[in-house]
Every structure is written in structure tokens, then in C-alpha cells.
Amino acid sequence: MEEFKLEKLSKKLPLAAGINGKDEYFNSAVLVLLMLINGEYHFVFEKRAASIRQAGEFCFPGGKFDSEKDKSFQETAIRETVEELGITADQIKVIGPLDTVIATIGTTVDAFLGILDVEDVEDLRINFSEVERIFTVPVSHFENNEPEVYQVVLEVHPSHLNQAGEEVVTFPAxxxxxxERYHKQWGNVKSNIFVYKVGDATIWGITARLIRDVVRKIKEI
Known part of the structure; x- marks a missing residue:
């Protein structure tokens, strides 16, 4: 490679490392939202409506990145939160970014820590087509209760069976x-699944991982 090409290549490199292949994932963003209630910060959670993807699960507000609407993942998180909670963007104060979560299901989640400036959750005009209900849990609950930890086993399959029961090879190793070890499934890698149980709510997966991350950062202060 000629020296001038190397110099041009150096200008193409990112200022900060990103995620290789991120455009191949379902890219989403969420706000890990805090709200001050009676002098104590609470996490704000949603229960997803029955008619949408991952219905009935508990999560933070957020959604899919839309390149036509959003200039950044932070804009995605704010836009989706505004739509879901029925608030205005100036009622959200973003504290800063959290680490991106790369989920084994083919999703990336860019997360941001934010403060919700409302007096009471009853003041929210919830979008019931997306959100069944809103509830809050004191941050101290998670500081005092470690998550349960389970594991799932992940394997890579170079083929699968279609609806007719025929093998479809997607990776002709x-x-x-x-x-030969790549001619059939391989991997058998264990991945941690974190779970918090709060009343009748089981908060798990990406949401639990984000809670755990924030709580660990608080304890390091």
C-alpha cells in the first residue's frame, strides 16, 4: 500500500471505536429514566401493550432508530419516550450515555440515563397503543437486592429446517x-440472563442488565 493511501485511510478511521457490523442489527435506543418522588429517585418502567412486539414485558421507554427522523440514538430515545409517555422533550434531562448492549437476538441497544421532570406519573398522557401502564420502583430497591442470574446456551447453526421440513443451508461450511467442526452446529456458549422480581413484575434481559449497570456505577461513587 502506498504511503499516501495510508494517510487517507487514517482520516477514515473513527475518533472513537464503534461496533463492527452494527448496521446488520436491529438498532434501538432507550432512556433509563429516573424520577424524583418524595426526595428519592425511582426508575420509571413501562409494561408494553398487548398489541405490540414483546407484548406484556417490562422495559424502559425507547424504540427503533429511524434514520429519517433521528440524527443520533439519543434523539431516538427522546422521541420514543415523548411518544410513549405523552410528555414534551423539555421535560427530559439527559445525564449521559450508558454502554451499548449487544443482544444475542440480533439487537443493539444504545442507552441513555435521563431525568423525568413531572410531578406525578398520573400527569403522563400514556400512549395506550404502545404502553399498558407505567410504574416506578425506588433505585434503592435495586441497590439492596442483587438480580438473580440464569444462563442460556447459544449455538451457531449453519442450516435450518423450513416449514416443509427441508434442510436449508445458509452457511455452506x-x-x-x-x-468439519463447522459442518454442523457449534458454539455451546453460555450467556447470562439477569432477573429482578418486583411485586408482580419480572424485569429481565436487557432492562435488567441496564439496571444492574446503573446501580453498579452508583455504588462506585
Whole structure:
């Protein structure tokens, strides 16, 4: 490679490292939302409406990144929160970004810590087509209660069966001349699943992971 090409290449490199292949994922963003209630900060949670993706699950407000509407993932998180909670953007104060979560289901979640400036959750005009209900839990509850930890086993499959029961090869490892161990499923990697139980709510997965991250940061202060 010529020296001038190397110099041009250096200008193409990002100022901060990103996620290789992020555009191949379902990209979303959420606000890990805090609200001051009686002098104590609470996390603000949603229960997702029955008619939408991942119905009935508990989560933070947020949604899919839309390149036509959003200039950044932070804009996505704010836009979705405004739509879901029926508030205005100036009622949200973003404290800063959290680490991006890369989920094994093919999703990335860019998360931001924010403060909700409302007097009472009853003041929210919830979008019931997306949100069944809103509730809050004191941050101290999670500081005093560690999550339960479970594991799922992940495998890579170079083929699958279609509806007719026929094998569909999506990665022809044998024809590519790769070692025999890649001709069938491989991996068998264990991945942690964090779970918090709060009343009748089971908060797990990405949401629980984000809670755990924030609480760990608080304890480091």
C-alpha cells in the first residue's frame, strides 16, 4: 500500500471505536429514566401493550432508530419516550450515555440515563397503543437486592429446517473447505440472563442488565 493511501485511510478511521457490523442489527435506543418522588429517585418502567412486539414485558421507554427522523440514538430515545409517555422533550434531562448492549437476538441497544421532570406519573398522557401502564420502583430497591442470574446456551447453526421440513443451508461450511467442526452446529456458549422480581413484575434481559449497570456505577461513587 502506498504511503499516501495510508494517510487517507487514517482520516477514515473513527475518533472513537464503534461496533463492527452494527448496521446488520436491529438498532434501538432507550432512556433509563429516573424520577424524583418524595426526595428519592425511582426508575420509571413501562409494561408494553398487548398489541405490540414483546407484548406484556417490562422495559424502559425507547424504540427503533429511524434514520429519517433521528440524527443520533439519543434523539431516538427522546422521541420514543415523548411518544410513549405523552410528555414534551423539555421535560427530559439527559445525564449521559450508558454502554451499548449487544443482544444475542440480533439487537443493539444504545442507552441513555435521563431525568423525568413531572410531578406525578398520573400527569403522563400514556400512549395506550404502545404502553399498558407505567410504574416506578425506588433505585434503592435495586441497590439492596442483587438480580438473580440464569444462563442460556447459544449455538451457531449453519442450516435450518423450513416449514416443509427441508434442510436449508445458509452457511455452506463443507463446500467452503472449512474444518468439519463447522459442518454442523457449534458454539455451546453460555450467556447470562439477569432477573429482578418486583411485586408482580419480572424485569429481565436487557432492562435488567441496564439496571444492574446503573446501580453498579452508583455504588462506585
Amino acid at each position: 463443507k463446500q467452503l473447505g472449512l474444518p
